[in-house]
Amino acid sequence: MSYLTDNQNNDYLLMGNEAIARGALExxxxxxxxxxxxxxxxxxxxxxxxxxERNLYVEWSINEKVALEVAASASFAGLRTMCVxxxxxxxxxxxxxxxxxxxxxxxxxxxxxxxxxxALSSVNxxxxxxxxxxxxxxxxxxxDFQEAKDITKWAFDLSEEIRNIVMIRSVTRMSHASGxxxxxxxxxxxxxxxFRFDGPLSDPExxxxxxxxxxxxxxxxxxxxxxxxxAAEIFEDCPFNTYEGPEKPELxxxxxxxxxxxxxxxxxxxxxxxxxxxxxxxxxxxxPPRLIKKYLSVTDRILVVEEVLPILEENIKILAAEMxxxxxxxxxxxxxxxxxxxxxxxxxxxxxxxxxTILDVRDEGVSESFAKEAAALIKTGxxxxxxxxxxxxPHRASLWSIHNALEMDGRKGFVCxxxxxxxxxxxxxxxxxxxxxxxxxxGSGIAGGFGKLRQFGMDQPVxxxxxxxxxxxxxxxxxxxxxxxxxxxxxxxxxxRGAAMTGFQPHPGTPVNAMGEDVPSLDIAEIxxxxxxTVEIRNPFxxxxxxxxxxxxxEHQEGTKxxxxxxxxxxxxxxxDNPKYRMKVDEEICIGGNCGCNRLCTRIFGxxxxxxxxxxxxxxxxDIMCTGCGVCADICPAGAIKREEVAEYVG
Amino acid sequence: xxxNLLKDPYNIIITGVGGQGNVMASKLLGNMLVGRGYYVTxxxxxxxxxxxxxxxxxxxxxxxxIWSPQIxxxxxxxxxxxxPVEGIRVLARYGNPAVKLLCNSHPVYPSSVIRGETGYPSPxxxxxxxxxxxxxxxxxNATEKAVSLGNSILAGxxxxxxACGTGVLPLDGKDFYEAIVNRMESQQVELNMKAFxxxxxxxxx
Numbered sequence: 001m002s003y004l005t006d007n008q009n010n011d012y013l014l015m016g017n018e019a020i021a022r023g024a025l026e027x028x029x030x031x032x033x034x035x036x037x038x039x040x041x042x043x044x045x046x047x048x049x050x051x052x053e054r055n056l057y058v059e060w061s062i063n064e065k066v067a068l069e070v071a072a073s074a075s076f077a078g079l080r081t082m083c084v085x086x087x088x089x090x091x092x093x094x095x096x097x098x099x100x101x102x103x104x105x106x107x108x109x110x111x112x113x114x115x116x117x118x119a120l121s122s123v124n125x126x127x128x129x130x131x132x133x134x135x136x137x138x139x140x141x142x143x144d145f146q147e148a149k150d151i152t153k154w155a156f157d158l159s160e161e162i163r164n165i166v167m168i169r170s171v172t173r174m175s176h177a178s179g180x181x182x183x184x185x186x187x188x189x190x191x192x193x194x195f196r197f198d199g200p201l202s203d204p205e206x207x208x209x210x211x212x213x214x215x216x217x218x219x220x221x222x223x224x225x226x227x228x229x230x231a232a233e234i235f236e237d238c239p240f241n242t243y244e245g246p247e248k249p250e251l252x253x254x255x256x257x258x259x260x261x262x263x264x265x266x267x268x269x270x271x272x273x274x275x276x277x278x279x280x281x282x283x284x285x286x287x288p289p290r291l292i293k294k295y296l297s298v299t300d301r302i303l304v305v306e307e308v309l310p311i312l313e314e315n316i317k318i319l320a321a322e323m324x325x326x327x328x329x330x331x332x333x334x335x336x337x338x339x340x341x342x343x344x345x346x347x348x349x350x351x352x353x354x355x356x357t358i359l360d361v362r363d364e365g366v367s368e369s370f371a372k373e374a375a376a377l378i379k380t381g382x383x384x385x386x387x388x389x390x391x392x393x394p395h396r397a398s399l400w401s402i403h404n405a406l407e408m409d410g411r412k413g414f415v416c417x418x419x420x421x422x423x424x425x426x427x428x429x430x431x432x433x434x435x436x437x438x439x440x441x442x443g444s445g446i447a448g449g450f451g452k453l454r455q456f457g458m459d460q461p462v463x464x465x466x467x468x469x470x471x472x473x474x475x476x477x478x479x480x481x482x483x484x485x486x487x488x489x490x491x492x493x494x495x496x497r498g499a500a501m502t503g504f505q506p507h508p509g510t511p512v513n514a515m516g517e518d519v520p521s522l523d524i525a526e527i528x529x530x531x532x533x534t535v536e537i538r539n540p541f542x543x544x545x546x547x548x549x550x551x552x553x554x555e556h557q558e559g560t561k562x563x564x565x566x567x568x569x570x571x572x573x574x575x576x577d578n579p580k581y582r583m584k585v586d587e588e589i590c591i592g593g594n595c596g597c598n599r600l601c602t603r604i605f606g607x608x609x610x611x612x613x614x615x616x617x618x619x620x621x622x623d624i625m626c627t628g629c630g631v632c633a634d635i636c637p638a639g640a641i642k643r644e645e646v647a648e649y650v651g
Numbered sequence: 652x653x654x655n656l657l658k659d660p661y662n663i664i665i666t667g668v669g670g671q672g673n674v675m676a677s678k679l680l681g682n683m684l685v686g687r688g689y690y691v692t693x694x695x696x697x698x699x700x701x702x703x704x705x706x707x708x709x710x711x712x713x714x715x716x717i718w719s720p721q722i723x724x725x726x727x728x729x730x731x732x733x734x735p736v737e738g739i740r741v742l743a744r745y746g747n748p749a750v751k752l753l754c755n756s757h758p759v760y761p762s763s764v765i766r767g768e769t770g771y772p773s774p775x776x777x778x779x780x781x782x783x784x785x786x787x788x789x790x791x792n793a794t795e796k797a798v799s800l801g802n803s804i805l806a807g808x809x810x811x812x813x814a815c816g817t818g819v820l821p822l823d824g825k826d827f828y829e830a831i832v833n834r835m836e837s838q839q840v841e842l843n844m845k846a847f848x849x850x851x852x853x854x855x856x
Contacts, residue, residue, distance in 0.1 A: 003833070013678075013685040013693075120696065144717050145692075177720035178681060178693040261692075261719040269723060347721040366725040366747045374743035374784060381780050382739045383769040385668065385705050388762040429762050603766045608703055611760065612767060624794070624803045625759075 005050050007186050014181040016174040017042035019145045020112060023152025024082050025054060027108070028187040031074035033059040033067040035473065036502035037086030038121035039175040040114035044084050045503070048514040055189040060505045060514040063440075063473040064089035068096050068111070075109040075165075076209050077193035080156050087115040087128040088439060092474070094131060099211035100165055101135040102220055104204055104227070108156030109165045111137075114175045117307035118345030121172070123419065123437060125344070129311050132167050132285040136224055138231040139285035140168045143240075143260035145179035151240055151282060153184070158234065162227040163204055169284075171307065173258040173345065228286055235283035236290050245277025248298055251333075251358060254316060255305040256281045259346055263305050266351035270361050284312055292319050297327050303358060304334035307346050333358055388429030391609035392575070392627030394567035395422045395430070398494055398540040400605065400635075402463065403431035405550035413461030413554060415492075416450070418443035418475070420467035421501045422494055429606055434465070441466065441474025444491050448478055451487030451560070461554045462489040469499040469507040471524060476531075483532045483560045490553045490561045491533070493524060494540075500569040528562040540565040543634045570627050578650055579628025581643040583609070583621045590640035592617040597637050605635050654687065654821050660713040662722045663814075666741045667733030667807065668759045669706050676731070676807035677708030680814075682830040683822050684712055694720025703762070705737055712820075729819060730785075731810050733793070734759050735777050742785055751787045753813055755806055757794030789813070789854060796849050805846040812850025824848060 003012055004022055014022060021043050024032065034044040048058040057074075061067035064085040071083035085093065090113045097111070113128035132139035140155055142148040152168060159166045199206025202219060212220050235241070244264075245252075253263045253276060260280045267276050279295045281287070296302065296319075304313035313334040320330050333339045339354040340346070352363055365371075389396045399422065406413040417425055417434035418441065425434035436446050447464035466475045471493050479491055498504040506512055511521040525535045536553070538546045546565065553561050568575050593599040601619050602612045609626035610619055619641070628649075633641045663680070667673045674695055681691045694709040711718035727745040732738025732754040742752060756774060764771045772780075781788050791813065797805035815822045827847045831840050 011685060013681045013691055146717075173694055173720050176695045178678070178691070178695075179717045179720075180685060180690050258720065261717070262721070265719040265723060348719050348723040352723065370748060370784065371725070374746065377739060377780055377784065378743040381772050381777065382736045382743070383761050383764055383771060385703070385736075385761040386763050388703050390670070390703060428766070599767065606762050606766050608760070608762065608765065610765060612765065622760075624798070 002050050002053070004046060005053055005186065006183060009183055011180050011182050013178050014145060014149070015042060015176065015178045016145055016148045016170060017176070018046050019148035019181045020152045020168070020170065021046035022181065022183065023149035024110070025050070025186055026149065026184050027153040027156035028080050028191070029056065029082050029156070030079040030191045031057045031071060031081040032084065033061050033070045034084035035061055035064045035067050035089055036469070036499045036505040037089055038502055039116060039172040040084050040086045040112065041502045041505065042175070043112060044514060045505070051515045054186075058514045060507065062508055064093040065096050068093040068100065071109065072100055072105065074193065075105040075107040077107070077195040079107040079191050079193050081107060082110045082112060084112045085114070086122070087113055087126050088122065088124070089113070090128040090131050091126070092440070094135070097131065098135045101137045102211045102224055103209050104163045104224070105159060105165050106163070106205065108159040110152065110155045110159060111165055111167045112170065113167060114170045114172070116172050118172070120345070123423065125308055127309050127311065128169055129284070136228050137164055138162070138166050138228065138283070140166065140282055141256040141284050142168070142170065142174060143257060143280050143282060145177070145181050147240055147282065148174060149181050158231070161234065162230050164224070164227045169257070171258050177258070232286040232288055235286065235288035238283050238288070240282030241288070241291060242280050243277060243295060246274055249277035250275045250299065251301045251303055252295060252299045253278045253303050253305055254281065254295070254312065255279070256284050256312060257307070259305045259307060262346050262348045262351045265348035266355050269348065269352055269363050270355055270359070272355065272359060272361060275359060276355070281312070285315070287315055287319060289319055292316060293323050293327060296320055296323065296330060300328065301331045301358070302333065303339065303354060304332065305340060305346065305351055305354075309342060310335035386429065387424055387427055388606065388608065389421060389424050390570045391607055391625045392570035392629040393421070394496055394540045394565065394569065395424065395494055396605070396607060397543060397567070397629070397631045398492070398546070398565045399425050399430045399433050401540065401543055401546040401550055402465070402492065403433045405547050405554055406433065406461065408551060409461055409554050411460055413463065416443035416447040416462070416464040418464070418466040418470050420470055420494070422465055422467065425465065440470055441478055444475045444478035444482070447489045447491065448482030448485070448487040451482060451489040452485065454488070461557060463492055463554070464489060465492045465494055467500070468493060468495040468497065468509050468524060469505075472508045472522075476527070479528065479533065479560065479562070480531050487560055488557045490563060493562060493564045495524060495564050495566045496569040497572060498569065500571065504569070504572060525564055533560050533562045535562045535564065537564045537566055540567050541629055541631050543631060570629070575627065579626070579646050580649045580651070581628040581630040582646050583626055583628060583630065583632065584642045584644065585618060585620050586640050586642055587616065587618050589638055590618040591638070592619065595638045600637065601632050601635050601641065605632065607632060656712060656714065656821070657819060658728055659715060660711040660718045661729070662727050663710040663712070663729045663731065664722060664727045664741050664745055665708040665710065665731045665733070665807070666737040667706055668737060669704050671706070671733045671759070672804045672807040673706045673708055673733060676811050677710055679827070679830050680811055681710060683826040686826060686829055687821060689714060690717055692717045692720050705740060707741060729753070729814065731814055733807050733810060736761070736771070739777065739781060742781060746785055748785070749787070750785050751817075751819060752781065752785045752789070753810055754781065754788060754790050755793040755810060756790045757792055757806070791853060793850070797846060800842065800846055800849070802842070805843065808843050808846040809850035812847035813853045816851040817854045824851060
């Protein structure tokens, strides 16, 4: 039995994502779906690990929109269901989300969105919170790990009570942080699915489930708004909205999510417990007006602590304006007043700094001389660790070949990038080959557009790169569009056999699903051929053949072409601790750049499996880091790097 | 060894480079402490951007409650560095004159160093500058010990053992065994126990 399914009331150290998964189990979830994305991935991973034991159906879907549709079907059939994604995924799912919020749900349905303030593992710090208001559904934000479990469990009941989907928003510092969680009992696992559709169209329990009926907004939009009013009423007494502090504080902090913990810490550091109160809100949309009124009445100075956009702040200000005749004028501190930044994630120090200014207090901290010396040491003693790919990463070899082929061509060709570890193609570690980077699948859509600009005299070769999971997620329509419109560009699919960046989740091209069952794998090459593309497949570790192929594809700029560079991720189970070659530098041959190579292997190729031996003036292999892919042997123009086959290698 | 913390909350940062087993080490330490009845909060900085990048786990240990998953600046009590330059980075932002630093001396070179754009400080320079800021610093080659046990990834476990051996944490090999026995294959349990014991005996009080 997994610690996740212990049925005793024990204390466990759970990651926020595990706590959400445990809450779903305690809430009797039957179906869970999602698309991998940091910081959300561990929720579905956790649920899939106990799927058999708890009689769940768990799926890594092709993308977030399909994931939400899969999860919704279970709700329509009366089951409890959950859908999980990172914030960008909500953008993808939002078209269906709007319609689902309109049709309503039956079995309890919860959408978990994990935002990434500070873009720690994302290419933006976009917000999912505004979607709740936009599509008119309730939004819940847990303030610690115990609440991450408890609120998830409660969200299923809430969803069934208002008959609509409920959104939970987590953030990186909640999802990827851990804390104590006390378990409650798990329910039975004998749910039965039954989709009822024989009743009248207007009956939410027995009729067909449809979004807005054309031209009859009052039939559905009206009742939908009644649901959100009912949620606000329930939120007035929600046990997860709490107040701590003096009865009449000088300053009231209103906050939610991980910012609750930062605010508490700041109050403790500044020792202002007797002066500042915290209203921690778990129900951030719709806000419960009577509760807000009660706490806005305890003081005239309010600081709203939240990450990125001032969403909570503005919603509170609307209520404060409406109540002004009863509660009097208030002074608001927060983002609009410049106390809390609206860029990046928060931490206790930022809240300390805001409180220090507002209350005119100071934290003792360390001496000025220590702080000065420490700052100086960072500058001189700690070289920056720039982003790069892992040792033995197939993307390094692929980007190397792409870079060289474009250089040889000489017409200022470029690569439209996409979402995956190969975003490193933007930086020196990826040879600065990537020149556009946006959302999932966008590289190929943009490249298809560039291909049509020959009409305006643009003759630069156009390439796009995307990973295997990204191909299925959103690049397939872009490829179909380009082929249909005869756009001449080359789509390079870096197939490393799984959603590697987020931890090797399966996708439609892999032979197993989230629950470890054998499933048919869709052949990317055959799909592209069926669409009408010419398709080549190469092993990126074969540098020479890959470069020749690329050279040929770039030179003849006719039609939409696909090159699949097929090699497993260096961290994949099949390659981890399974080196093909033992690498060695022949110190007799390596003359350390004096041959004219200018230290190509360490200075330009830059695989962390290589080292520069300053004393001897030669390159050497870092045996601890090297994964034995053998590529550097082909990089060295002098032939000083040698491959020796490893007898134990499993191919 | 008593069950009382030297401070409440007691703040630990485990730091290193992505792939060095940072997250695993913090998770194990956290489980050992929850097993002893403490509140533990861990904040991790990892993800795609951390492949080969700087990684930190912030850990708060308390008898009373959960704390922020990010430790405020200059408030660390113990820093466990699996990589020396990462130790410097964390020391400078989160250290203070009373901090205890356990530092692996085995470097992992940043890509800028491999490319020759910047230098990596010499062991002597690292040691002297670190001791200036944090007199209570111990350097050891945990990677060498880990490699001699069969896998460099065990360096974090060696350091964890050392931290427990110094007596600043109310933990010993028995707690470590309980934390890993149900989470690892049996041969892994044996190997990890060895690594912990090697570390534990290093600075045993």
